[in-house]
Amino acid sequence: MKSNRCEVVAARLDDTGAGVGEAEGYVVHAADLLPGERAEVVIDHESPHKREAWGRVLRRLGPPSPDRVAPACPAFGLCGGCVWQHLAYPAQLVAKRHRVVEALARVAAVAEGRVTIADVRPSPLDLGYRNKGKYVAGLDEAREHVVLGAYAPRSHRVLDTLGCKVVAPIIDEVASWLRGAAEAARLIPYDEKHHAGELRYAVVREAGGDVLVALVVAPGTSRAKLAQVAGTLAKHPAVRGVVAIDNDRRDGAIIPTGARTELLVGEGTLQEELAGVPVDVGPGEFVQVNRAQSHALYRRVTELAQVRPGMRAIDLFAGIGGIGLHLARAGASVVAVELDREAVASLEASVERASLPLTAIAGDAGDLPATARVALGGSAEVVVVNPPRKGLSSGARDLLLGLAPPTILYVSCGPEALGRDLVALAIAGWEPDVIEPFDLMPGTPQVETLVRLRRVSG
Numbered sequence: 001m002k003s004n005r006c007e008v009v010a011a012r013l014d015d016t017g018a019g020v021g022e023a024e025g026y027v028v029h030a031a032d033l034l035p036g037e038r039a040e041v042v043i044d045h046e047s048p049h050k051r052e053a054w055g056r057v058l059r060r061l062g063p064p065s066p067d068r069v070a071p072a073c074p075a076f077g078l079c080g081g082c083v084w085q086h087l088a089y090p091a092q093l094v095a096k097r098h099r100v101v102e103a104l105a106r107v108a109a110v111a112e113g114r115v116t117i118a119d120v121r122p123s124p125l126d127l128g129y130r131n132k133g134k135y136v137a138g139l140d141e142a143r144e145h146v147v148l149g150a151y152a153p154r155s156h157r158v159l160d161t162l163g164c165k166v167v168a169p170i171i172d173e174v175a176s177w178l179r180g181a182a183e184a185a186r187l188i189p190y191d192e193k194h195h196a197g198e199l200r201y202a203v204v205r206e207a208g209g210d211v212l213v214a215l216v217v218a219p220g221t222s223r224a225k226l227a228q229v230a231g232t233l234a235k236h237p238a239v240r241g242v243v244a245i246d247n248d249r250r251d252g253a254i255i256p257t258g259a260r261t262e263l264l265v266g267e268g269t270l271q272e273e274l275a276g277v278p279v280d281v282g283p284g285e286f287v288q289v290n291r292a293q294s295h296a297l298y299r300r301v302t303e304l305a306q307v308r309p310g311m312r313a314i315d316l317f318a319g320i321g322g323i324g325l326h327l328a329r330a331g332a333s334v335v336a337v338e339l340d341r342e343a344v345a346s347l348e349a350s351v352e353r354a355s356l357p358l359t360a361i362a363g364d365a366g367d368l369p370a371t372a373r374v375a376l377g378g379s380a381e382v383v384v385v386n387p388p389r390k391g392l393s394s395g396a397r398d399l400l401l402g403l404a405p406p407t408i409l410y411v412s413c414g415p416e417a418l419g420r421d422l423v424a425l426a427i428a429g430w431e432p433d434v435i436e437p438f439d440l441m442p443g444t445p446q447v448e449t450l451v452r453l454r455r456v457s458g
């Protein structure tokens, strides 16, 4: 661009929450600029490949958007977490639906009006809904006090996120006890730059009012210090257990699969409830963070599956069984496939406890060995897929097409990957007849989409 300053009117929001407008023939992304707002923007970064640039507001030039609200969190704008907290909740829902509409624009049934995209179902809670807090440990600027928080965007500086309004209040309370306990025990926060120190991350999980704390530490961390921290936390009435997890990775993984876990105090799991079944959850297992809304989603999946007693269903990417247990509870005979062995063990224990007709298989849905394919059997009436954000791998898509069910239920947290997969499924003969977005993460651009597809040819 000619200079590093320009005037921008935001027309829309991108998926990081920045306002997007045009200046000097460039697409400019400006943090904290809502649609309709005008500002002088300072450019921090320009794409070397295309006419696109990223910057921040230097001076506001017009009135604020009527949808601008005061963000709830003290670290808003710094922590990089809930980038839409300054946008009124109804406007967030409209923007989330717009994201789905754009992502699915190339799906023929959508483009030709044979199916409509429903309004986004709002979350019952728009604050305090997260059942898990993830914290990076660091030191404050004076390098005197322990800070628990998040990396400032594009840096190794840790911002204090205690006081976060998005986690359940009990999580914030226990995290602040942890900060004090870590400091009292002289636990040294890990320094990512020099790969030295002890406490790397903390994960604080809540279920049914109980809290589990995982201290993710560099191998060799003083066990005496960890015992002291755990002893302090155990005095909090909600803390049910504290574990230490070794992590020597340099790739940003917080709880690496198969990491050594040591129980420091109490119990190493919490109990969630899914479809009325008690489910043991460890610190690392995938659980949807918004409990009330994810349960509404699971119930809707079950309704759309039109379960009849004895009906065969397959749940791919099953996790600890949020969907599979609901289908089995409604009377389906379910086979579930999940990569994470600990999640499979938890699912097996739940099934045994509740005597439900569900078989869990540990494996990669994109590369299942022949024996596991036999266990899946043929002729399932419904196959549910709930892959990670990047959508179906070609192997998982082939598995799905090979199963050739009359009905597919696709639950997606990645609208763009969903659009790509729906185009591929349409070519193979499946057409969507229901598209319902759900908001599981208020304050963020994230949106979950539930799609039912029927086989119309092939």
Ligand SMILES: C[S@@+](CC[C@H](N)C(=O)[O-])C[C@H]1O[C@@H](n2cnc3c(N)ncnc32)[C@H](O)[C@@H]1O
Residues within 6 Å of the ligand: 286, 287, 288, 316, 317, 318, 319, 320, 321, 322, 323, 337, 338, 339, 340, 343, 363, 364, 365, 366, 386, 387, 388, 389, 413
């Ligand atoms: C979005 S979560 C959905 C979990 C579950 N359906 C729920 O609602 O709680 C995706 C799950 O897929 C699992 N997963 C990721 N890659 C996988 C693969 N290649 N094969 C099977 N499972 C996989 C993850 O471990 C995770 O549990």
